[in-house]
Amino acid sequence: MLIDAPRGKETEFIFNLLHDEIENAPAELSAHCLSPESGKEVDPTEFNRKDVVGCGVPNPDIADLQSRMLDHAIYPRRVELGTIGVIGALQEALVWQESKVSALFLELEDRVANAVIIGPKGIEMSRKVEAGTLDIAEALKEELSLKDMDAAFRLLSSKDFDLSSISRKILRKLLRELQSSIGFYEVQTGQSVSWIHTSSRSVSMDWLEESIGSFLNLESFQLEMEAWLESSGVSFASEELSGKIDLSWIGLFSTLCSFNREVAAA
Amino acid sequence: MDWPLLNPLLFQSGGCGCVKKKEKKVEEVVELNWRPDFRDRDSLPDIKTVRTSFFLSALAITIAVMSLIHVGFYEYTIYASGNKIEKSKAGVASRQGLHVKAIGMNNKFIDSERRIEEIYTFEKDQMVASDLILDVGRSLLPGMSLSSVEYNEHRTVLHGYVVASEETGFSPERVCGEAAERRYA
Numbered sequence: 001m002l003i004d005a006p007r008g009k010e011t012e013f014i015f016n017l018l019h020d021e022i023e024n025a026p027a028e029l030s031a032h033c034l035s036p037e038s039g040k041e042v043d044p045t046e047f048n049r050k051d052v053v054g055c056g057v058p059n060p061d062i063a064d065l066q067s068r069m070l071d072h073a074i075y076p077r078r079v080e081l082g083t084i085g086v087i088g089a090l091q092e093a094l095v096w097q098e099s100k101v102s103a104l105f106l107e108l109e110d111r112v113a114n115a116v117i118i119g120p121k122g123i124e125m126s127r128k129v130e131a132g133t134l135d136i137a138e139a140l141k142e143e144l145s146l147k148d149m150d151a152a153f154r155l156l157s158s159k160d161f162d163l164s165s166i167s168r169k170i171l172r173k174l175l176r177e178l179q180s181s182i183g184f185y186e187v188q189t190g191q192s193v194s195w196i197h198t199s200s201r202s203v204s205m206d207w208l209e210e211s212i213g214s215f216l217n218l219e220s221f222q223l224e225m226e227a228w229l230e231s232s233g234v235s236f237a238s239e240e241l242s243g244k245i246d247l248s249w250i251g252l253f254s255t256l257c258s259f260n261r262e263v264a265a266a
Numbered sequence: 267m268d269w270p271l272l273n274p275l276l277f278q279s280g281g282c283g284c285v286k287k288k289e290k291k292v293e294e295v296v297e298l299n300w301r302p303d304f305r306d307r308d309s310l311p312d313i314k315t316v317r318t319s320f321f322l323s324a325l326a327i328t329i330a331v332m333s334l335i336h337v338g339f340y341e342y343t344i345y346a347s348g349n350k351i352e353k354s355k356a357g358v359a360s361r362q363g364l365h366v367k368a369i370g371m372n373n374k375f376i377d378s379e380r381r382i383e384e385i386y387t388f389e390k391d392q393m394v395a396s397d398l399i400l401d402v403g404r405s406l407l408p409g410m411s412l413s414s415v416e417y418n419e420h421r422t423v424l425h426g427y428v429v430a431s432e433e434t435g436f437s438p439e440r441v442c443g444e445a446a447e448r449r450y451a
Contacts, residue, residue, distance in 0.1 A: 062306045063307075076310070080301050080302065080303060081302065081304065083299055087300060091300075248279055258298055259300050
């Protein structure tokens, strides 16, 4: 989330905000503050810019993840937030493509969706929308009068079922919020948002990105993954392997990149 | 919503949650853009098979002890040498009287030696009369006899007689005259 920096000077305020944002947040959080332009870690008490990006993870979650990894004899060298990595990767990709327009990154959780507008100069806007995967599934269940949620989830993740006729209805709340956010951003900055990239944590919904894109007049973000990764120093062992990689892998590959290019560009 | 109290330490050391842990192992932290590290090092087991820090401190202690021993050894050597010098100085002082005496005796000896040398040189060049007479007497032929021997620093004159028959025709005077011409070195 983006925090207004002057108010962010009070660390308690930042923590309160993070606690408000994270569902069922426990007492202890590990938090990092990043520059929205470069993604570089900053000290909010000394950072003079208007906004900072605050991100936090409950300490028990980290401990739990680490212990689960250790149980599988995996020793973690880093524990990173995929969302932040994808934001960095998208910004880097926009710079690499010499794009002048911004992209909407939508990440769906169970009850909320994080909408981030990313431009070549970093995070332009960030919003939390109170509509998640569960809300979409509930709407679908109601619309088709399904007997349980499992059936709704199966339909959502199905590749054959055509949801185009009812997608506007089940995405209504999400679309309304996104539309107002994008409209606000475009009016405020005079810049347009042209791309969309979505990711869903619990249910894979291949149709979602295209559907939202068509309603909001956005194109799916396209990226030549192989060339982009090679420009970041990541190469593939074989062509067969590189052919299997598409944009949905961006979160994973973002953990391999150092993202220094946008700093030079900024 | 009522949240439990926050852990203020998380933010005190530098503004970001994990900084407190970062300070412990700064060398491990690589700052990457858009990639904050949330790893909780304290809850991870130590996987260092070789404790390099132990090696480093052990090496440092060894070097320190070695230097100390080195310095100590040199200090002791200096101290011991100083003691030796003092002792030797005392020995020199105690033998000073004896030394002066010995020098006096040496001078006396050199004096006496010079005198002896002088007498020897003087005596060496002197011709001993008895030796001369014995030498000359040994070389006389049968019938020959000496009546007098005269010698000085540069020459020797022998006078004598030769008993001769008439056939040989030598007179004792002539022999005497010839003998007078002989030089005796």
